[in-house]
Amino acid sequence: MSTAAPRTADQDRIWSVDEHLQDILATVRPLEPIELQLLDAQGCVLVEDVLAPGSLPPFDNSSMDGYAVRVVDVAGASEEFPAVLEVIGDVAAGQADLLHVGPGQAARIMTGAPLPPGAETVVPVEWTDGGLGEGPVSRMRAAGLYPGGAGGQVRVHRPAEARAHVRAKGSDVRAGECALEAGTVLGPSQIALLAAIGRGTVRVRPRPRVVVMSTGSELVQPGEQLGSGQIHDSNSFALTAAARDAGAIAYRVGAVVDDVDILRSTIEDQLVRADLMVTTGGVSVGAYDVVKEALSHVDDEDEPGSGIEFRKLAMQPGKPQGFGSIGADHIPLLALPGNPVSSYVSFELFVRPAIRTLMGLADVHRPTTRATLAADKALTSPAGRRQFLRGSHADGTVRPVGGSGSHLVAALAHADALIVVPEDVTSVEPGTEVEVVLLG
Amino acid sequence: MSTAAPRTADQDRIWSVDEHLQDILATVRPLEPIELQLLDAQGCVLVEDVLAPGSLPPFDNSSMDGYAVRVVDVAGASEEFPAVLEVIGDVAAGQADLLHVGPGQAARIMTGAPLPPGAETVVPVEWTDGGLGEGPVSRMRAAGLYPGGAGGQVRVHRPAEARAHVRAKGSDVRAGECALEAGTVLGPSQIALLAAIGRGTVRVRPRPRVVVMSTGSELVQPGEQLGSGQIHDSNSFALTAAARDAGAIAYRVGAVVDDVDILRSTIEDQLVRADLMVTTGGVSVGAYDVVKEALSHVDDEDEPGSGIEFRKLAMQPGKPQGFGSIGADHIPLLALPGNPVSSYVSFELFVRPAIRTLMGLADVHRPTTRATLAADKALTSPAGRRQFLRGSHADGTVRPVGGSGSHLVAALAHADALIVVPEDVTSVEPGTEVEVVLLG
Numbered sequence: 001m002s003t004a005a006p007r008t009a010d011q012d013r014i015w016s017v018d019e020h021l022q023d024i025l026a027t028v029r030p031l032e033p034i035e036l037q038l039l040d041a042q043g044c045v046l047v048e049d050v051l052a053p054g055s056l057p058p059f060d061n062s063s064m065d066g067y068a069v070r071v072v073d074v075a076g077a078s079e080e081f082p083a084v085l086e087v088i089g090d091v092a093a094g095q096a097d098l099l100h101v102g103p104g105q106a107a108r109i110m111t112g113a114p115l116p117p118g119a120e121t122v123v124p125v126e127w128t129d130g131g132l133g134e135g136p137v138s139r140m141r142a143a144g145l146y147p148g149g150a151g152g153q154v155r156v157h158r159p160a161e162a163r164a165h166v167r168a169k170g171s172d173v174r175a176g177e178c179a180l181e182a183g184t185v186l187g188p189s190q191i192a193l194l195a196a197i198g199r200g201t202v203r204v205r206p207r208p209r210v211v212v213m214s215t216g217s218e219l220v221q222p223g224e225q226l227g228s229g230q231i232h233d234s235n236s237f238a239l240t241a242a243a244r245d246a247g248a249i250a251y252r253v254g255a256v257v258d259d260v261d262i263l264r265s266t267i268e269d270q271l272v273r274a275d276l277m278v279t280t281g282g283v284s285v286g287a288y289d290v291v292k293e294a295l296s297h298v299d300d301e302d303e304p305g306s307g308i309e310f311r312k313l314a315m316q317p318g319k320p321q322g323f324g325s326i327g328a329d330h331i332p333l334l335a336l337p338g339n340p341v342s343s344y345v346s347f348e349l350f351v352r353p354a355i356r357t358l359m360g361l362a363d364v365h366r367p368t369t370r371a372t373l374a375a376d377k378a379l380t381s382p383a384g385r386r387q388f389l390r391g392s393h394a395d396g397t398v399r400p401v402g403g404s405g406s407h408l409v410a411a412l413a414h415a416d417a418l419i420v421v422p423e424d425v426t427s428v429e430p431g432t433e434v435e436v437v438l439l440g
Numbered sequence: 441m442s443t444a445a446p447r448t449a450d451q452d453r454i455w456s457v458d459e460h461l462q463d464i465l466a467t468v469r470p471l472e473p474i475e476l477q478l479l480d481a482q483g484c485v486l487v488e489d490v491l492a493p494g495s496l497p498p499f500d501n502s503s504m505d506g507y508a509v510r511v512v513d514v515a516g517a518s519e520e521f522p523a524v525l526e527v528i529g530d531v532a533a534g535q536a537d538l539l540h541v542g543p544g545q546a547a548r549i550m551t552g553a554p555l556p557p558g559a560e561t562v563v564p565v566e567w568t569d570g571g572l573g574e575g576p577v578s579r580m581r582a583a584g585l586y587p588g589g590a591g592g593q594v595r596v597h598r599p600a601e602a603r604a605h606v607r608a609k610g611s612d613v614r615a616g617e618c619a620l621e622a623g624t625v626l627g628p629s630q631i632a633l634l635a636a637i638g639r640g641t642v643r644v645r646p647r648p649r650v651v652v653m654s655t656g657s658e659l660v661q662p663g664e665q666l667g668s669g670q671i672h673d674s675n676s677f678a679l680t681a682a683a684r685d686a687g688a689i690a691y692r693v694g695a696v697v698d699d700v701d702i703l704r705s706t707i708e709d710q711l712v713r714a715d716l717m718v719t720t721g722g723v724s725v726g727a728y729d730v731v732k733e734a735l736s737h738v739d740d741e742d743e744p745g746s747g748i749e750f751r752k753l754a755m756q757p758g759k760p761q762g763f764g765s766i767g768a769d770h771i772p773l774l775a776l777p778g779n780p781v782s783s784y785v786s787f788e789l790f791v792r793p794a795i796r797t798l799m800g801l802a803d804v805h806r807p808t809t810r811a812t813l814a815a816d817k818a819l820t821s822p823a824g825r826r827q828f829l830r831g832s833h834a835d836g837t838v839r840p841v842g843g844s845g846s847h848l849v850a851a852l853a854h855a856d857a858l859i860v861v862p863e864d865v866t867s868v869e870p871g872t873e874v875e876v877v878l879l880g
Contacts, residue, residue, distance in 0.1 A: 056850070065724055142727055192678030193853035221640065229533070241628035409632050
């Protein structure tokens, strides 16, 4: 991190929300893929087409507990006239050495066990006397009762077609077939399939490591006593939680005092574990906006193109925003405003899509919907700014929660949606249809 | 874990899905609450009404960068006839010693800084010459330029009403007010509020620790070569991932061989880190169903009421199920069938609600909806069993993915919904409205 000439952005220009988001998404690149253990890859995006190395199931196997027999030996079997077959032993799941089932013979077989050579079909144990010389039964006796495997005779009371109750080799996935395509997000059932075809590791984009720090000499750690003029740090907690929610591995640095040198060295220290950095506070026009002071002069001479640009956005809350990259590795950094509601809304609009872009996800945005405004009076919104109000959404209607103040954390905590009032609208009457961003 | 008489459940009785679920939810109790650090409590349920110990914000403060002044001193100020005030210094956020603003005076004030005594309102810096003796400006000069604080004069070009741009003490949350109610799930914005009112720790029900083990001598770890008759273990991976998805801390034990003694001692070993145990396989009628053999005779003599009961359920897939509690601490245990699709569907129907009950969540079920069946031919379903088919849901329609075979993992991996065919329905024509469970 070295100091060079500040960026020459027009300081009076107002940028739209969409322009700013576009610039962020055009800059942030998906992380390089790595090979991860299956359970470490949960929630990650696959970057390879995964082909099945073998068939699934790998062999014909029984879908029932019962007897493996030849079709002709049970043809015409009935309750009155059962087929009586010689039991030559057991076939359990995982058994390597298989019996050969000859004419007039039956092998006791368990669900998932390989269909033994000679056998053509499986009769469920419920269609037999269980090999006990009794009437129809619904269960087997434990293998422990037959140390040498089952023997004696079994009476079969129903015929079975060829390959009945047999799961054919490759009927789930054929060898060489594409089991999962690149771009698939790995949830529990995708992990099931990868394990089933024998993949212990898989190539995915890893979860991004996001470092969150709040700035402000007024900030005190929750749980500690406030002095005069002090407030508790909430942003570093909220955004760490929000980054995790978005899929990141998040590190909370906590609050940094308003000192340009300390801020710079803290950021520099943290770069080693960051795929993305997020700061809050110190980005406005004030004399103590040290994030802006520290970072707007940052530019890596050896790495042209890096540096942080500070902008005014046509939005409320969240007007002042910083974005760029930092350090030799061009780690993206988003500098959000310090008011709790401003920083949270900015996170939703800009940081969350950046995190999901790093993950390589196709859809980086929160779902939106349209809903009817339920309110006692018209909402007002400043001309030329896109307003994001906290709302509560249910059954096609949305109701504002709290006011538009960017310090109202209680209202935010009771909201589950953002109501969007476009730039060219200054008043929204109750009953009007509005755009709504659904928060989780 | 000691051995006693087996449970005397009627072995031929068929239980409904709802009866089984009801029994599980009537047995599983929310975990005892503990005090956790804020970020460790993410996703957990609050068990206390959290009252604000003080006001939020804790003091009147400025919502803008500007000048703190008396109302009368800027009354009638205009571009042509600005009010000229003496700048007596800076008020930064977090500043403890405050200036007193007298008649004809102004204190340069930053966003979030306390309104100093004597001042009645704030004029934004944009309404002034910035204290530079120039025309209207939009930004301040950095504090570093005034080592002793700002001085000189400021010209104010607009009047301000009393308490304009002032956030009143307690306007977000009043001291003593209930900030969050017991039962609230802690997401990022609830964590923001707790931090803002100064709570460093909070009393919640912890995430349940779920131990997952698959059973079967045929199971081989993914990544290793299959021998004859062997398959790869997928259940322990899938259900560990699914348990995490449901909110648990999940431990994968992996595959245990079909040996009653080894199985018992493995379960006994794992009890120490389990709030819930899940096994797969070995619960059917076969001679090698060792989970059933090992656990249906388990009963703690000192703790009457514990023990595992094995049942046949009127469902497909997932007919054989075991449920009960085990060990001196009555740890709940669900014994699921071993087919990958059966175990996954059983997890969704029974284990996920159990995990969410342990967490103390009010809503433990997946969302369901109704959708129009899109299919080439009618779906068939066995009479008397509730069938759960894998489906793909979009825009009010649902399409079956793969067949009804409980070994079809590939279809499961490409599904995002379960199509529910009720017990009394044996055929569903395309175009019919069906119930659909949405798999998040």
